Amino acid sequence: MSRSLLPGARKFVPTGANDTPLSNYVPGLGRGATPFSTRAETAPAPTVPNAKLREMRDAASRAESQRRANELFGKPPPGYIPGRGRGATGFAGGVSRDDSIDYTQGAADKSDLSDANFDPFTGYAENLFNDAEYDEEDRVADEVYESIDQRMDGRRRSRREARLKEEIAKLRAEKPTIHQQFADLKKGLTTVTQEEWESIPDIGDYTLKRKQKKQQMLTPASDRGILEARNRESFSNSIASAGSATPIGFGMATPLMAGGMSTPLGLQTPLGIQTPLGLRTPMGSSTPSLNDLGEARGTVLSVKLDKVMDSISGQTVIDPKGYLTDLNSMQLQSDADIADIKKARTLLKSVISTNPNHAPGWIAAARLEELAGKLQTARELISLGCQRCPKSEDVWLEAARLEKPRNAKAVLAKAVSVLPHSVRLWLDAYAREKDLNDRRLVLRKALEFIPNSVRLWKEACSLEDERNARILLTRAVECVPQSHEMWLALARLSTYEEAQKVLNEARKKCPTSPEIWVAACKLEETQGNEKMVQVIIGRAVENLIGRGVAQTRDVWLKLAEEAESSGFLTTAQAIIKATMKVGVEGINAKRVWSEDAEECLSRGSITVARALYTHALERLKTKKSLWLALADLETKHGTREALEKVLQKAVTCCPKADVLWLMAAKQQWLKGDINAARRILAEAFSHNENSEAISLAAVKLERENNEFARARKLLKRTRQNINTANVWMQSVQLERQLGDYDAAISLADEAVKQHQTFAKLWMVRGQLHEEHPTHRDLAKAIDVFREGTVCCPRSVPLWLCWVNCERSQKNWNRARAVLEKAKLRVPNSPELWLALVQVEIESGNREVAQHVASKAIQACPNAGIIWAEAIFLEDDNAQTHRAVDALTKCENDANVIHAVARLFWKDQKIAKARKWMNRSVTLDPSLGDAWASFLAFEIEHGGEKECIDVINRCALAQPNRGQIVWMLTLKLKAVLDHMYPNALKKEGISQVVLDALHGKLQNEQQSHAPAKTPTVAAPTGVVPVPNPTAGQCGRSDSSDKQRGDSSLPNETSKSQPDLPPPKLSRGANAEDVGSAKGQ
Structure with missing residues (x-):
């Protein structure tokens, strides 16, 4: 009995110490001990197989664990799985090794019977009876099912096979096989003779075609190497003088006295160095050198050149004019x-x-x-x-x-x-x-x-x-009776009675051809039978529809346009009237007719388009857009009488369309009948009592005729009935025109109380304080502008009014501060950046102005007004490059084109300057500055005719934009004096030009066709007389901006704010042009 060495330790009595050990017992094996040797023995130690060793070790471990668990917790219940209650799983693959065993039944079931594998219709995807035994009943059931499947398959087999054959045949027809493609050719091979078989060429061996050949690198040998190689193998039995082939004697081989300067002093072969000392021509000249070969090639070239020379020295047979053409016609072929x-x-x-x-x-x-x-x-x-x-x-x-x-x-x-x-x-x-x-x-x-x-x-x-030709056509219609072209040609060469017979016969031979019916209409129109034209076209449509001929609108429209181009206007109108409903549904009739008319107008078919609009309005009388389109057509392509008739019908059918009333009134005003215009406006007001446009048109009509008392009454009544900002604006402008600034200021104060967000009223109110003849108060004007910017922070013209007021007092710092504040409210505004540049120019900071202009271009790269200003800020040498950059960014901007024209003018390039001036006013006719520059240019370099032409064109264009605000033609002289103060001081200016600037010139072009030019602003055919409204201060007169063809002198539905005029000059621009004039 062993005793522990530790004090107080209990005695260890091993279990079963006296029992007999098992047959396979290995001492220490349970704890992993292995046998070892203590000395070198010849026999190996006893070993145990590895698998058996692991099995014994696992069994001992499980037994020990079970024993300890029984001692601590007792014997487990049946079916107990360790850790299953807390959701523990095994370590192999994330799945417990116990999940695959059904401990209650003791059978392995590997089927997935989870909800994810279950379908409500088909059930589980797994084979539920996979583990069941296949017996006799299962075999009989399978045979029954198989027989049913065979019977069902046999019932549809014939149809399925037929459908399959049909699909295969269709596929083979679309994509035939190679065998089918060459089947007919293979049949022909039976007739091929032996000689023909032998004459068939071989296909060749292309097996190495795709292999990349190794590129060979060839380096040409140098001339020196070739000479040295030849020298090593050459022999000579004579001795030549060293270098005598090209003697050192200063090139005397080409004697100096005989024109030897082509080899001057031997320098072409300098001192014999080209063939130095004769070493490259070694010891003999019997074998030619490479130099000799080069000389021979030059000789051959000279011979070829001599062949193309004439007998006369210095002349060649080559055509100098057609030489480049011959070179272009040559086709050079590369490798x-x-x-x-x-x-x-x-x-x-x-x-x-x-x-x-x-x-x-x-x-x-x-x-x-x-x-x-x-x-x-x-x-x-x-x-x-x-x-x-x-x-x-x-x-x-x-x-x-x-x-x-x-x-x-x-x-x-x-x-x-x-x-x-x-x-x-x-x-x-x-x-x-x-x-x-x-x-x-x-x-x-x-x-x-x-x-x-x-x-x-x-x-x-x-x-x-x-x-x-008539004889031939008679035979042709017999041979080709179905060709309507032959019949029509024969009818054109026949008399009236014979043509009728020919066309009747043609109608029988070609019953589905509408061209024959149209030809019959043209024939009747030539005889003046216009009533028969409509009858024939009606019969044609009925006949073709009865024969089932598919008619389209495009065909009839084409026939109508051809008739108009041939001069048969009645036929064209009859075709349109008879075929209006062809191809048109009730829902989209207006759209179809309008589109057809617009397309005809684009092709120049005026009569067809007029007929389309006219007959469309017979069915859709209340469509304002159709009446406007027809009125526009008559304005551009018709007569005054036709336009008046159209407008009279239009206002009758659409009495609520104020624009039609305005067009009718303006037409009478242009004709000079003021009373008729008043009657039309009065009738229009009876149908549209609260129409702002009609009321303001009546007011302006009275102002244009100096009936200021009636205009004031109309405005007072309109303010009571129609309390709009434009009405108040016109009231203020009327008092301003009459010079009653106190009444105007009073009306403006009352107006801004009711319409605080209308920036135009704030602008006029401030300008009234600036322009008051007796009590001018710039501080009050600034306060008004400041208050207006609070109510209208997005109005750029209002900010500019404030800035210009500060600029007029030379308060540059305040002007800069106002502009910086404005840029925060309205970022990236070109007008604000331009004003800032001009402030720097006027304050004398030209370098700062250039810097500000560069920043402005970065902020607004496509703003032409900034580029135009930046061009003249550069030095004279850099202005051209700046202009090129401007044209690159703003190719079609009128401001940039105007600036470039002024550069040409400055450089005295008259033709180019006139061309670019004309281009600028053509691109943007509303740009007044360009008109002023154009007129100043023509005064200096043109004649009386050119000046009058510019003035008349400006009167028709009615410019209203620019650095100097434009409203009416009188502004042309005012802006001309402002931009070019010395232009009208030139000697020799015709009195006719000066009269034209004051509106006293008769304009014959305008008096001939006023209905075709509705923008002409004078009823008597003269250059428009300026409106007194803008005479004293027209900078913000919104009534002068007309609205298309339908506007009277004061027609507008929305007034657009105008840019205020700068009080000071434009600095560099005016100076540069002035210096150009001085030159």
Whole structure:
């Protein structure tokens, strides 16, 4: 009994110490002990197999664990799985090793019976009876199911097989197999003889085609190496003087006295160094050197040049004018082109060899040779093609094209003998004849073989006079009765009675041709029977519909336009009236008719478009857009009387459309009938009592005729009934025009209380304080502008009014501060940046102005007004480059074009300056500054006619934009004086030009057609007299901006704020142009 060495330790009594050990017991094996040897023994230690060792170790471990668990917790219940209650799983693959065993049944079931594998319709995807035994009943059931499947399959087999065969046949028809494609060719192989088989070319060996050949690098040897190699192998039995071949004697081989300066003093072969001391021509001259070869090549070149020289010295046979054309016509072929031609030649040779009856192959081969420059080879090939493919007209035509003109006729003669029914061959032969009688003979011979060719009959008739053409056409309609063109041509050459008979016969032969009916209408119109025209067109539509002929609007519109272009206006109108409903549904009728009319207008068919609008309005009388379109058409292309009739009908059908009333009133005003215009406006007001546009038009009509008392009453009544900002604006402007600034200020104060967000009122209110004749108060004006910017922070013109007020007092710092504040409210505004640049210019900070302009261009890269200002900020040498940059960014901006024109003017490039001035006013006719510059330019460099033309064009354009605010024609003189103060001081200015600037010149162009130019602002045909409204201060008169063709002098629905005028000059711009004038 062993005892522990520790004090107080209990005795250890091993269990079963006296028992007999098991047969396979290995001491210490349970704790992992292994046997070892203490000395070197010859016999190996006893070993245990590894698998058996692991099994014994696991069994001992499980037994020990079970024993300890029993001692601590007792015996586990049946079916107990350790850790299952807390959700523990095994370590292998994330799945517990106990999940695959059903401990309650003791059988392994690996089927997935989870909800994820269950379908409500088909059930579980797993085989539920996979583990069941397959018995006799299962076999019988399978046989029953199989017999049912076979029976059901047999019932539909025939239809399925038929459908499958049909699909296969359809597929083979669309995409035939290689066997099917060459089936007919394989049948022809039975007739191939032995000689033909042997003549088939070999396909060649292309197995190494795809292999990349190793590129060989060849380096040319130097001349020195070649000479040295030759010297090593050369022998000579004579001794030459050293260097005597090219003696050192200063080039005396070309003697100095005999013009030897071409080899001056031996310098071309300097001191004999080119062949130094004769070493490169070694010891003998019997063998030529490379220099000799070069000289020989030069000699050959000189001989070739001499061949192209005439006998007269200094003249050549080369045409200097056509030399470049000849060079362009030369086709240079590179190595790649030559390789492609060779490859194509091989392929085409194979094509014509394997299939000699294939005409396109012969044509392609001939054209390839023609492209390669071998014209004779091409002719030989196409000749052979004509022998192999005699029935192909393309081959014959190609042969005729390649042959010389004298031989082409023979080719075509042989061609028409082989193919006498080919129209193309006969026409080609006809085209190659030069003599008129020969051409007639060719066509008549062709008509003997092909009498039903319309094209041949046309060409034959075109060669005859009227009498013979009628005879030919009589025969043509017998041979080609279905061609309406032949019938129409015959009718045109006949008298009225005969033409009627011809057209009646044509209608029987061609019952579905609308052209014959239209021709009958034209015939009746030529005789003045306009009533019959409408009757015939009506019958035509009914007849064609009865025969089931599909009619489209495009066909009838085309016939109507052709009739109008031929001068048959009644026929065109009758066609439109009879076919208005063709192809049109009730829902989209207005859209279809409007689109057709617009397309006809774009093609210049005015009568057809007018007829479309007129007949559309007969069905849609209350459509304002159609009336406006018709009125616009009459304004541009009609007469004054026609326009008045249209407007009278329009206001009757659409009494609520104020724009139509305004157009009618303006038409009477342009005619000079003021009372009629008043009556129209009064009637319009009775139908539209609260119409702002009609009321303001009536007010301006009275102002234009100096009826200020009536205008004031109308405005007072309008303010009571129609309390709008524009009405208040006109009231203030009327008092301002009459000079009653106190009343104007009072009205402005009351107006801004009711319309605080209308920036125009704030602008006028501040300007009234600036311009008051007796109590001018700039501080009050600034306060008004400041208050206005609070109510209208997004109005750029209002901010500029404030800035200009500060600039007028030379408060540059305040102006800068206001502009910085404005840029925060309205970022990236070109007008604000431009004002800031001008402030710096006026304050004398030109460098700062350039810096500000650069920043402005970065912020607004497409702003033409900034680019135009930046051009003149540069030095004279840099202005051109700046202008190029401006044109790159703003190619079609009128401000930039105007600036470039002024640069040309400054450089005295008169033609270019006039061209660019005209371009600027054409791009933007509303830019007043460009008109002023144009007029100043013509005053200096033009004549009286040019000046009058500019003034009249400006009057028609009515410019209203610019650095100096534009409203009416009087502004042309005012802005001209402002921008170019010395322009009108030039001696020799015609009095006519000065009268034109004051509106006293008769403008004949305007007086002839006032209805076609509704923008003319004077009823008597003179250059428009300026409105007194803008005479004193028209900078913010919104009433002067007209609204299209329908506006009276004071018509506007929305007033657009105008830019306020700068009080000071534009600085660099005016100075530069002034200096140009001084030059």
